[in-house]
Structure formats: structure tokens, C-alpha cells
Amino acid sequence: MARKPGSMYRYVRGAPSTRREYMGGVPASRITQFVLGNKTDKFPVEVALYPLERCNIRHNALESARITVNRAMEKAAGPTNYRLRIRVYPHVVLRENKQATGAGADRVSQGMRAAYGKAVGTAAEVKPNQKIITIETTERFAESAKNALRKAGMKIPSPCKVNVGSAS
Numbered sequence: 353m354a355r356k357p358g359s360m361y362r363y364v365r366g367a368p369s370t371r372r373e374y375m376g377g378v379p380a381s382r383i384t385q386f387v388l389g390n391k392t393d394k395f396p397v398e399v400a401l402y403p404l405e406r407c408n409i410r411h412n413a414l415e416s417a418r419i420t421v422n423r424a425m426e427k428a429a430g431p432t433n434y435r436l437r438i439r440v441y442p443h444v445v446l447r448e449n450k451q452a453t454g455a456g457a458d459r460v461s462q463g464m465r466a467a468y469g470k471a472v473g474t475a476a477e478v479k480p481n482q483k484i485i486t487i488e489t490t491e492r493f494a495e496s497a498k499n500a501l502r503k504a505g506m507k508i509p510s511p512c513k514v515n516v517g518s519a520s
Contacts, residue, residue: 361446362407362509364477368444378471381442382415388422388436395435395488398519399497403484403510408475410509411442414484417504421485424503428496434489440482442474484508488519 372378401417403409418438425434447469452461478484485504487497498514505512 359509361410361473361475364406364408368477369447370443370445372445375445375471378445379473381411381474383411383418383438383442385418386438386441388418389425389434390432391435393432393435395490395519397489397491397494397497397516399487399489399494399501399514399516400483401485401501401505401508402481402513402515403478403508404480404513405510406477406479407510408444408446408477409440409442409484410446410473410475412473413507413509414438414440414442414476417485417507420507421487421500421504424500425487425489425493425497428500429489429493433493434487434497437486437488438484439486440476440478440484442476444475444477445471446473446475448472478510484512 369375418436421436425436449464449467449469485501487501489497494516498516501512501514505514
């Protein structure tokens with residue numbers, strides 16, 4: 353995993369690299385479950401988390417937001433009174449041109465020669481007002497869902513808003 357701060361990968365720069373078959377050794381995504389809670393029932397209320405800016409959301413930030421929402425909803429509503437969906441998938445491969453540091457690094461490091469970079473992780477590229485996470489629940493737990501998504505928004509690199517609507 354990259355040791356650099358996540359803010360380095362926040363902004364969308366240039367065309368995304370998505371063709372994994374051409375690059376060797378892309379690390380596996382941390383996020384494994386995209387639908388949690390009660391997967392069969394119909395729920396009348398949908399609460400959604402939207403970013404306000406275009407950005408890349410790294411896979412570990414998505415997983416962190418998923419864990420936060422799921423934990424808050426299980427405590428508030430129990431495991432059967434909600435459905436949580438992660439609506440984005442980390443397709444974009446993030447690369448880093450690793451540099452050697454320390455004594456004698458100038459002899460080891462190649463600088464900008466062939467600086468395409470090595471795959472260090474994945475990210476989901478999102479547009480403004482695109483749904484990132486949705487929770488379907490009953491009216492009784494709508495306020496809990498709103499609070500859970502507010503907490504998850506703090507894990508996302510863009511400022512976020514939470515909207516409450518009816519499930520379709």
C-alpha cells in the first residue's frame with residue numbers, strides 16, 4: 353500500500369488507467385461487500401450520500417465509510433430494518449513513481465526515467481451529485497440513516513451532502 357497521503361489521489365488528473373490486463377500486480381480492492389443489511393424487503397425511504405465535487409475516492413476510504421455506516425445502522429435499527437448499498441466501484445488504478453530515499457539513493461533511484469509508475473491501489477472516480485452510498489429503511493429509522501451517512505461523509509475526500517427521498 354502507498355505510504356503517501358490520500359489527498360495526493362483526491363483530484364482527477366488526466367485519463368484514468370483502468371485496463372488491469374496491461375499492468376501487472378494491481379492490489380486487490382479492500383471493499384468486498386457492496387450490499388448489506390436486509391437484501392429482500394422493500395423499504396419506503398431512501399437516504400443517499402452525494403459528493404459536491406468531482407474526485408477520486410480510494411478503495412480504503414470507501415471501505416472505511418461502509419464500516420462506519422453499517423456499524424451505526426446495526427446499532428440504531430438492527431440488522432433487518434435497512435439495506436445499505438455502495439453505488440460506486442473502484443475501477444481507476446492509482447500509480448506512483450516510487451523514489452528511493454536515504455544515503456546513496458541518488459545511485460539507486462532513476463529519477464524521471466520511465467516514470468509510468470507502479471500500481472499502488474484503486475479508486476472510484478465520482479461526479480458531483482452522483483450517489484455514493486444509499487440506505488433504504490423505514491420512516492422510523494430515517495434520522496439514524498441520515499446521521500450514519502453524515503459520519504460516512506467525513507471519510508470521503510470531497511465535501512458531501514445527504515438527501516432523504518422515497519425509494520423507487
